Amino acid sequence: xxxxxxxxxxxxxxxxxxxxxxxxxxxxxxxxxxxxxxxxxxxxxxxxxxxxxxxxxxxxxxxxxxxxxxxxxxxxxxxxxxxxxxxxxxxxxxxxxxxxxxxxxxxxxxxxxxxxxxxxxxxxxxxxxxxxxxxxxxxxxxxxxxxxxxxxxxxxxxxxxxxxxxxxxxxxxxxxxxxxxxxxxxxxxxxxxxxxxxxxxxxxxxxxxxxxxxxxxxxxxxxxxxxxxxxxxxxxxxxxxxxxxxxxxxxxxxxxxxxxxxxxxxxxxxxxxxxxxxxxxxxxxxxxxxxxxxxxxxxxxxxxxxxxxxxxxxxxxxxxxxxxxxxxxxxxxxxxxxxxxxxxxxxxxxxxxxxxxxxxxxxxxxxxxxxxxxxxxxxxxxxxxxxxxxxxxxxxxxxxxxxxxxxx
Numbered sequence: 001x002x003x004x005x006x007x008x009x010x011x012x013x014x015x016x017x018x019x020x021x022x023x024x025x026x027x028x029x030x031x032x033x034x035x036x037x038x039x040x041x042x043x044x045x046x047x048x049x050x051x052x053x054x055x056x057x058x059x060x061x062x063x064x065x066x067x068x069x070x071x072x073x074x075x076x077x078x079x080x081x082x083x084x085x086x087x088x089x090x091x092x093x094x095x096x097x098x099x100x101x102x103x104x105x106x107x108x109x110x111x112x113x114x115x116x117x118x119x120x121x122x123x124x125x126x127x128x129x130x131x132x133x134x135x136x137x138x139x140x141x142x143x144x145x146x147x148x149x150x151x152x153x154x155x156x157x158x159x160x161x162x163x164x165x166x167x168x169x170x171x172x173x174x175x176x177x178x179x180x181x182x183x184x185x186x187x188x189x190x191x192x193x194x195x196x197x198x199x200x201x202x203x204x205x206x207x208x209x210x211x212x213x214x215x216x217x218x219x220x221x222x223x224x225x226x227x228x229x230x231x232x233x234x235x236x237x238x239x240x241x242x243x244x245x246x247x248x249x250x251x252x253x254x255x256x257x258x259x260x261x262x263x264x265x266x267x268x269x270x271x272x273x274x275x276x277x278x279x280x281x282x283x284x285x286x287x288x289x290x291x292x293x294x295x296x297x298x299x300x301x302x303x304x305x306x307x308x309x310x311x312x313x314x315x316x317x318x319x320x321x322x323x324x325x326x327x328x329x330x331x332x333x334x335x336x337x338x339x340x341x342x343x344x345x346x347x348x349x350x351x352x353x354x355x356x357x358x359x360x361x362x363x364x365x366x367x368x369x370x371x372x373x374x375x376x377x378x379x380x381x382x383x384x385x386x387x388x389x390x391x392x393x394x395x396x397x398x399x400x401x402x403x404x405x406x407x408x
Contacts, residue, residue, distance in 0.1 A: 002047035002116050007037030007063060008081070009055045013106070016105070017050065017081075024109040034058030034123060035346035038066050046076060048116055053082040055092065061093050062138055068094040077115045081265045088124040096120045128175065171221040182211050219283075224336050231256030234364045239278035241314050241395065242267050244304060248282045252289050260298035263289075264380040265306045274395045275366045281393060284361035285316060287305045288369075290388045292320040296386065303379030309392075313367065316391045317377060319384035324373040334359045334369065358391065 004021055006028050008014045020027045029044055031037035034057040041049055049067065053060030060080055067073050079097035080090040087098040096114050099108075187193050189204045196204065223232060249265055256263045285304075292302040300321040307315045325333065332338050336356040359369040368391075375388035 003029065003044065004051045004112070004149075005031060005037065005041045005044060005046040006030050006214055007034065007041075007049070007051040007055060007060070009033060009052065013052070013101075017103075017108075020105060020108050021112065025111070028110075028274050030054075032061045032101075034060070037063055040068055041073065041076075042069055045072070048112065049073075049076060049078045050081050050097075050112075052077060053080055053085040059141075061089065062141075064090070064094045065138070077120065079112070079115055089125045091121055091204075123286065168222075171218050174214075174218050175222070178211070178215050182215060184210075188291060212373065218368045220353050220357060223360075225352045232360060232364060234278040234280060236272065236275065237278070238275050241272035241274040241281075241393075242270075242306065243272075244274075244278045244282055245285060245304070245316070248285055248289075249304065252286065255294060256289075256302065259293060260300075261293055261296055262301045264301065264303045264382055266380045268306060268308065272306070272308065274393065277361075280361045280366060283368075284358040287317070287358040288318040288391065291354055291389070292322070292387070295322040296320040297322065301382055303377065303382060303384050303385065305377070305379045308395075313392050314395050316393075317379070317388055318391070319375055319377040319388040320386040321384055322386035324375075324386045325371065327373075330373070331372050333371070354391075358389075362391050362393060367392035397398065 004026050006014060006017050008017070008030070009032055014030045014032075019030050019031065029040055029046070031040050034055050036050065036057075036151070037055070038058065051060045051063050055063070058066065060082065064078050064080070067076075067078060077096040078094060079099060080087075080095045081099045081101060081103065082090075083101040090098050097111075097119070098121060099111065145255070156404050184193075185204060186209045188196065189201070189208060245265075245267060249263070251261055275292075289302065289304070296302055301319075303317075303319045305317040305319070307317075309315055336353050340354075355369070362369045370390050371387055373387035374385055377384045377388050
């Protein structure tokens with residue numbers, strides 16, 4: 001049995017060839033266009049390639065020239081199958097045979113057997129001239145494609161700039177009225193504007209929770225705008241890494257209990273001096289905690305572990321007992337707006353920017369964020385096997401980092 005790659009854009013033709021060759025005991029792998037055909041042929045180790053000359057993407061001539069550049073396919077016969085085409089040009093660029101459409105169903109399989117058996121058509125005498133003509137045509141085709149791609153790229157840059165401006169304007173417009181809304185809600189909940197009945201208090205608490213969630217979304221969009229424009233700014237000051245994370249945990253725990261989740265942490269005792277932006281660090285770690293809580297089922301656990309890596313870095317791990325992540329998504333989840341399930345009916349809510357923000361903040365603080373899934377992490381005596389996100393930051397100021405080699 002031979003493995004045959006068939007590059008053809010017409011479904012009916014693909015079906016006919018597959019039936020005829022399968023009946024003769026061969027395996028047929030279909031490709032709908034030239035680029036796909038090249039990828040399949042280079043990866044599948046075929047015994048023969050059938051290519052239509054008039055296919056989208058790279059045409060049959062270009063496909064043949066590309067395949068002839070592959071050492072692993074040097075001795076694989078390539079047969080052109082076409083309704084309109086030049087036999088001599090096909091053979092000149094590297095084809096070993098030429099079949100005119102419509103194919104003869106009675107003799108097609110036998111003809112392919114001959115090519116598999118070593119039969120080859122002789123190239124034309126004026127092969128060099130044919131190759132020059134075909135090369136000129138291909139260059140012209142590529143120039144046209146490059147021009148089209150350049151124009152499309154320019155349009156995409158314009159659209160991207162307009163999108164960034166839209167995000168920036170909308171988020172600023174939303175942030176402006178949020179300040180008095182949150183302020184007055186705080187005054188009302190505290191009874192500073194008059195006595196509040198229990199039913200009113202519950203309503204105000206619910207409104208406050210929604211307002212805080214909306215403000216967090218607005219802050220995230222502002223961060224994404226800064227991320228995309230390269231204008232995310234970082235403070236530079238001394239702070240205690242452990243204290244910053246403890247303060248974050250005290251604010252975060254109230255979000256875990258309603259979801260039926262437990263939050264455990266292991267933070268080294270004593271001072272953990274660091275230099276950078278403590279507020280941005282807290283927001284980045286908060287994004288990791290929110291992500292872990294979102295994907296951990298009720299009754300599950302989220303853990304946080306801090307370790308010091310001498311001489312200049314801290315590593316923080318946020319692990320969960322959720323289902324984990326597919327290996328092919330480990331890098332894509334750090335792209336802004338990417339979601340593992342991006343459908344409108346997805347189970348988990350969110351805008352898909354949290355992990356992108358966390359990584360950008362970590363990079364700005366001299367570190368990075370990576371994910372391990374499935375993981376095997378023990379935090380405070382509890383084992384976590386879902387996803388573990390590791391965030392590292394430099395613990396020293398940039399000028400101190402440069403000074404350390406001299407001190408040594």
